[in-house]
Amino acid sequence: GLPSRSSFKLKEINEFYFPHLHAKLEEKCKCSGSNRPNRRKLIQPGALILDLGAAPGGWSLYASTQLKLGLGGAVVAVDLLSLDETLHSCNSDITSRIRANLQSNFHFIQGDFTMNETRKRIMGAFANVSKNIQNNDSAGAIGRRPNLVLSDMAANFTGDSDTDAIRTLDLCERAMAFAAGTGCFNPSYSPRDGEGVLEDGGALLCKFFTCGRENEAELMDAAKRAFGSVHILKPKASRKESSEVYLLALDHRKKNAK
Numbered sequence: 001g002l003p004s005r006s007s008f009k010l011k012e013i014n015e016f017y018f019p020h021l022h023a024k025l026e027e028k029c030k031c032s033g034s035n036r037p038n039r040r041k042l043i044q045p046g047a048l049i050l051d052l053g054a055a056p057g058g059w060s061l062y063a064s065t066q067l068k069l070g071l072g073g074a075v076v077a078v079d080l081l082s083l084d085e086t087l088h089s090c091n092s093d094i095t096s097r098i099r100a101n102l103q104s105n106f107h108f109i110q111g112d113f114t115m116n117e118t119r120k121r122i123m124g125a126f127a128n129v130s131k132n133i134q135n136n137d138s139a140g141a142i143g144r145r146p147n148l149v150l151s152d153m154a155a156n157f158t159g160d161s162d163t164d165a166i167r168t169l170d171l172c173e174r175a176m177a178f179a180a181g182t183g184c185f186n187p188s189y190s191p192r193d194g195e196g197v198l199e200d201g202g203a204l205l206c207k208f209f210t211c212g213r214e215n216e217a218e219l220m221d222a223a224k225r226a227f228g229s230v231h232i233l234k235p236k237a238s239r240k241e242s243s244e245v246y247l248l249a250l251d252h253r254k255k256n257a258k
């Protein structure tokens with residue numbers, strides 16, 4: 001089974017919200033006559049996934065069940081903490097459960113994703129993903145990039161809900177800047193390596209806490225510039241009394257990001 005409440009949120013978004021949203025988008029596209037690929041789930045069997053704030057590993061584990069090895073799917077997971085450090089005894093050995101699904105196409109990187117050094121490791125991990133793991137064929141793997149960036153990152157809680165919301169919103173903004181090259185409105189932020197790492201057409205799913213501040217509106221505006229469709233989701237698995245929501249941004253458009 002899945003180890004955490006978090007993983008049920010991702011499952012719900014993948015299996016319920018996404019198909020629903022996609023059906024609506026397809027309906028629109030039919031009218032304009034364009035041809036969209038038929039996507040039933042957010043996590044495609046050959047997806048290249050970057051999971052930011054991955055510990056204790058629930059999202060990575062769920063994602064690994066959705067990928068098909070022969071299709072070259074991979075998960076690169078990043079956290080300040082190691083996966084094992086944060087494990088509850090009942091979830092033991094999460095890394096081997098993920099590896100059972102993905103073999104060497106699972107990479108865990110311990111570090112702060114905002115640091116250049118961590119970003120180099122992230123990009124290096126994607127560059128080395130094998131396209132066809134059965135034949136151990138990594139030829140042509142160079143230059144591969146994620147097409148789905150997930151962030152369930154949260155800043156350590158201070159107990160003050162406003163401070164917590166602002167700090168987590170800041171992480172979300174940085175995840176979007178890294179994924180989609182949207183930059184940051186926080187004046188203290190200077191761009192780091194790898195901004196805009198997401199493939200054209202790719203998607204971003206990012207957690208934050210609503211607080212009604214200006215930053216939130218700015219985050220939405222940046223998302224709307226860089227993606228074709230943007231949605232705020234509140235999964236049923238997320239506690240009602242929590243202000244936690246997920247921003248799902250689909251169809252990344254590189255040229256509009258800045």
Ligand code: SAM
Nearest residue numbers: 006053056057058059079080112113152153154
């Ligand atoms: N999605 C995970 C799961 O299903 O098991 C749960 C993620 S937990 C809610 C949030 C994580 O974000 C924490 O483990 C924390 O260490 C991580 N985090 C916070 N800031 C980070 C940063 N700057 N870089 C990397 N990870 C970070």
